[in-house]
Amino acid sequence: MTSQSDTDKFEQHRQDKIEKLAALGIDPYGSRYDQVEPAESIKARFQDEQEGQHARCAGRIVLFRDIGKLVFITLRDRSGTIQVGLSKSILKDQWPLAKLLDLGDIIGAVGQLGRTRTGEITIWVEENGLAFLSKCLAQPPEKFHGLADIDQRYRQRYVDLWANPEVMERFKKRSAIIATIRQFLEARGFLEVETPMMQAIAGGAAAKPFITHHNSLDLDLYLRISPELFLKRLLVGGLERVFEINRSFRNEGLSRRHNPEFTMIEVYQAYGDYNVMMDLTEELIGSCVAAHCADTNVTFGDCDVNLARPWRRARYADLLKEHSGCDIDDIDAVRRKARSLELDESAMDDAVVVNEVFEATVEDALIDPTFVLDYPAVLCPLTKRSKTDPRYADRFELFIAGMELANAYTELNDPAQQYENFLVQLKGQEDTMATMDTDFIKALKYGMPPAGGLGIGIDRLVMILTGATTIRDVILFPHLKPVDAPTPG
RNA sequence: GGGAGUGUAGCUCAGUCGGUAGAGCAACGCACUUUUAAUGCGUAGGUCCUGGGUUCGAGUCCCAGCACUCUCACCA
Numbered sequence: 001m002t003s004q005s006d007t008d009k010f011e012q013h014r015q016d017k018i019e020k021l022a023a024l025g026i027d028p029y030g031s032r033y034d035q036v037e038p039a040e041s042i043k044a045r046f047q048d049e050q051e052g053q054h055a056r057c058a059g060r061i062v063l064f065r066d067i068g069k070l071v072f073i074t075l076r077d078r079s080g081t082i083q084v085g086l087s088k089s090i091l092k093d094q095w096p097l098a099k100l101l102d103l104g105d106i107i108g109a110v111g112q113l114g115r116t117r118t119g120e121i122t123i124w125v126e127e128n129g130l131a132f133l134s135k136c137l138a139q140p141p142e143k144f145h146g147l148a149d150i151d152q153r154y155r156q157r158y159v160d161l162w163a164n165p166e167v168m169e170r171f172k173k174r175s176a177i178i179a180t181i182r183q184f185l186e187a188r189g190f191l192e193v194e195t196p197m198m199q200a201i202a203g204g205a206a207a208k209p210f211i212t213h214h215n216s217l218d219l220d221l222y223l224r225i226s227p228e229l230f231l232k233r234l235l236v237g238g239l240e241r242v243f244e245i246n247r248s249f250r251n252e253g254l255s256r257r258h259n260p261e262f263t264m265i266e267v268y269q270a271y272g273d274y275n276v277m278m279d280l281t282e283e284l285i286g287s288c289v290a291a292h293c294a295d296t297n298v299t300f301g302d303c304d305v306n307l308a309r310p311w312r313r314a315r316y317a318d319l320l321k322e323h324s325g326c327d328i329d330d331i332d333a334v335r336r337k338a339r340s341l342e343l344d345e346s347a348m349d350d351a352v353v354v355n356e357v358f359e360a361t362v363e364d365a366l367i368d369p370t371f372v373l374d375y376p377a378v379l380c381p382l383t384k385r386s387k388t389d390p391r392y393a394d395r396f397e398l399f400i401a402g403m404e405l406a407n408a409y410t411e412l413n414d415p416a417q418q419y420e421n422f423l424v425q426l427k428g429q430e431d432t433m434a435t436m437d438t439d440f441i442k443a444l445k446y447g448m449p450p451a452g453g454l455g456i457g458i459d460r461l462v463m464i465l466t467g468a469t470t471i472r473d474v475i476l477f478p479h480l481k482p483v484d485a486p487t488p489g
Numbered sequence: 490g491g492g493a494g495u496g497u498a499g500c501u502c503a504g505u506c507g508g509u510a511g512a513g514c515a516a517c518g519c520a521c522u523u524u525u526a527a528u529g530c531g532u533a534g535g536u537c538c539u540g541g542g543u544u545c546g547a548g549u550c551c552c553a554g555c556a557c558u559c560u561c562a563c564c565a
Contacts, residue, residue, distance in 0.1 A: 009517090010515085013516075065526095066521090066527090067521055067522070069522050085522095087523090115523095116524070120523085122523085139499050147501095148502095149500085150557075206564090207565080252563065397565090
């Protein structure tokens with residue numbers, strides 16, 4: 001016997017039950033089922049145990065205990081679980097149907113609420129109160145360990161979601177966090193907008209894009225690496241406060257913090273600057289913490305993270321000094337440090353070496369939320385330079401648990417300076433497909449109000465707030481290599 | 490692309506020194522009207538990832554490949 005025929009045998013047994021149901025005139029794939037109450041709300045309202053209460057619920061059979069003339073079912077729906085009891089003496093003519101149920105089936109149940117001997121709240125299904133809504137033909141995962149194989153969990157998220165309740169909880173929380181963000185911004189007068197995901201010029205970041213092709217225009221297009229340049233066009237247009245919760249795409253390596261397509265939010269506020277955005281960031285994420293975390297201390301892998309406000313604000317140069325011992329202006333010292341970190345600095349520009357040392361020594365150490373302020377200007381082509389020291393740009397990044405969570409700056413609105421920066425950026429970046437965005441320069445020539453702009457990695461934020469140390473646990477269908485299709489025949 | 494690890498029943502996993510493949514759950518059959526991962530008895534289920542090699546004999550040792558995981562590199 002091969003395993004394939006075992007699987008077929010399993011499916012055949014269940015197929016047989018479908019045919020038995022059909023012979024009884026019952027559609028195993030059911031239909032509309034109204035007035036369904038979530039399992040957890042049924043249990044909540046029965047706490048007072050008033051006699052004669054009815055309930056109507058629907059869900060998937062995740063546990064099945066057949067003890068003769070009595071069957072106990074644990075039914076799972078989006079809210080949780082509830083026990084459903086089938087009794088031969090109550091079901092009467094419908095009793096034989098109880099023996100056609102299997103683990104994994106989706107059913108509806110109506111009946112009296114009661115408690116069993118051990119106190120479990122149970123829906124005792126009444127006569128004709130059992131509804132077949134969908135037969136499960138495929139074999140469900142093991143009931144106690146759930147679906148544990150990581151690859152299968154991501155590939156078959158449709159099983160993972162009900163086999164592992166904490167998975168469903170995490171994705172419900174993700175939705176709730178995004179709802180909180182929307183409410184927060186809408187309450188402050190920000191308008192949610194949508195800008196192109198297919199762009200002729202992939203701008204707003206330095207990353208390798210994915211290429212796609214428009215047939216009838218015979219035109220190569222890029223999947224956006226950032227919505228930034230379009231959102232700033234909207235500032236020129238006078239929308240003044242906009243945000244986009246956007247999927248962006250970067251053709252780079254995968255890691256526990258990187259998925260090729262990821263969700264971020266970008267926010268632009270006319271007449272603001274990066275200090276305004278820093279306050280906004282702290283309040284925005286703070287409101288998510290308040291709404292969705294039990295308290296401000298969260299665990300993230302091996303880290304204990306304290307999210308209590310206010311958050312530390314420290315200059316880039318000061319953090320470099322603190323963690324590497326190097327003065328940012330002493331390039332020889334920085335290069336010595338780079339060599340001691342086994343970085344090959346010989347071919348790097350000064351600013352790049354500084355940033356490499358910064359990333360190697362500082363970022364991992366920023367566990368509690370830390371705003372890193374005032375980046376070297378050469379690293380920031382879209383950012384306005386500091387009025388007091390033009391070597392630095394008015395930009396911050398927010399780090400939590402060693403992870404870059406947000407990036408914001410005072411937007412550069414000088415078209416001549418922006419044009420110069422683009423030219424510098426284009427040198428030696430052929431592999432990023434970077435192209436001069438002359439239309440963006442033209443837009444700036446019409447006048448863009450001074451503005452603060454902010455980007456927050458939504459996936460990473462959800463990771464922090466739900467304790468998921470890999471980005472694939474907060475993305476419903478993370479990128480995976482496709483499985484080879486089985487050869488037909 | 491580099492390094493490390495994993496791959497055994499549908500699922501979760503054992504498998505000792507190289508000596509004819511094991512458990513729990515799921516499945517199938519029987520019993521059971523208050524179970525809680527129900528229980529008891531019975532049955533069935535294997536390309537030990539793939540291909541080579543060593544050996545009288547390989548799930549086990551060696552080589553190569555594949556897949557996945559972790560990690561490093563890449564990554565405004």
